[in-house]
Amino acid sequence: MLNDNEFMRYSRQLLLEDIGMEGQEKIRAGKVLIVGLGGLGSPAALYLAAAGVGTLFLADDDTLHVSNLQRQILYRTADADDYKAKIAQRELGKLNPLCQTEIFTHRLDGGNLADLVARADLVLDCSDNMATRHAVNQACVEAEKPLISGSAVGFSGQLLVIEPPYAHGCYRCLYPDLDTPTRNCRTAGVLGPVVGVIGTLQALEAIKMLAGCASPLSGKLRLFDGKQQSWRTLQLAPSADCPACGEAR
Amino acid sequence: MKISVNDSDYAFDAAITLDELLRFLEHPQSGSALAVNQVIVPRPQWAEYLLKDGDNIVLFQAIAGG
Numbered sequence: 001m002l003n004d005n006e007f008m009r010y011s012r013q014l015l016l017e018d019i020g021m022e023g024q025e026k027i028r029a030g031k032v033l034i035v036g037l038g039g040l041g042s043p044a045a046l047y048l049a050a051a052g053v054g055t056l057f058l059a060d061d062d063t064l065h066v067s068n069l070q071r072q073i074l075y076r077t078a079d080a081d082d083y084k085a086k087i088a089q090r091e092l093g094k095l096n097p098l099c100q101t102e103i104f105t106h107r108l109d110g111g112n113l114a115d116l117v118a119r120a121d122l123v124l125d126c127s128d129n130m131a132t133r134h135a136v137n138q139a140c141v142e143a144e145k146p147l148i149s150g151s152a153v154g155f156s157g158q159l160l161v162i163e164p165p166y167a168h169g170c171y172r173c174l175y176p177d178l179d180t181p182t183r184n185c186r187t188a189g190v191l192g193p194v195v196g197v198i199g200t201l202q203a204l205e206a207i208k209m210l211a212g213c214a215s216p217l218s219g220k221l222r223l224f225d226g227k228q229q230s231w232r233t234l235q236l237a238p239s240a241d242c243p244a245c246g247e248a249r
Numbered sequence: 250m251k252i253s254v255n256d257s258d259y260a261f262d263a264a265i266t267l268d269e270l271l272r273f274l275e276h277p278q279s280g281s282a283l284a285v286n287q288v289i290v291p292r293p294q295w296a297e298y299l300l301k302d303g304d305n306i307v308l309f310q311a312i313a314g315g
Contacts, residue, residue, distance in 0.1 A: 040315040153314035175311045180280035184314040234284040239291035
C-alpha cells in the first residue's frame, strides 16, 4: 500500500489508468541500473527518482567538469571536480527522499557489472563509449535483463530497447564492431536538448516497463534527427551466430 | 533499378548487394548499420543481400556519446 505522502507525491501519475496504485507499487519495488551519469543519465535519473523508482544504482567513474554543465542537468557550477555519482545521489535525495540510491564511482568491470545487472530489474545504458556499451549489452543478455540503450552526438540520437528472448537480436547484432572510432560529445559536440530528449525517453520506457506495460519499442531502434526534428523507427534483426546473444536465442 | 538511400534517389543498371552499395557510396563498413524498408539487415548478410527496385535504404553510424 502507498502511504499518504506517496499518494500525494505521485497523484498525477496515479491518475493514469496504465499506472494506478498497482503500477506505482511496482515502480516503488523497481531497481534500475543507470550506467553513465552524463547528458543522458542526468534527465533519466531525475525522472526515475521523481517517479518513485525504489532503488537506483548509479554508476559513473567521472568527476564533473565545467564543460559538462551545458547538458548534464543534474549538476551545478559549484559541484565541479566532485564525483558525478556522489552529486547525483545528493541531488536525487533532495528531489525524492523516498528513492534509494547506491553509487559506484569506479569503472564497472566484468564481475562487478554482472553482479549489479543481476540485482537490477532493468538497465539504462547512458554511457559514452563503445566498449562500455558492448559490456553492458553482454551482461544484460547473460542475466536476461531488459536493456534500454540511448546515445547522442551532434544533433543525432539513437534509442533502442532489447529484451529476452532476443527474437530481434541485441546491441551487438546491430553494431558488431567492438571498438570502432565513433564520434562522441567531447570530439564532435552535442546540444543539451538532444541528449535530453533521448535520456528522457529512456526514463519513459523504464517507468512504463516497471509498471508492467510492454514497451512498444522492444526490438526496435529509433533514430532522432534534432536538426530536422524527424524520427525514424527501424525493426531490429538478429545476426546469425552473434557472439553475445546467439546462444540465448 | 532505382533505390533511395537516406531519402536521396540512386539508379543502377543492375541489381547490387548492400556491400556493393557501400563501396559505391565509398562508405566504410566499420561502425555502420543498414536498414532496408525499415528492417535492419545484420552485417553478415550484406555481402549477399540483393537490393530490389524501389527499396528504401537507411544508412547510419553507431553513436556512442551520452
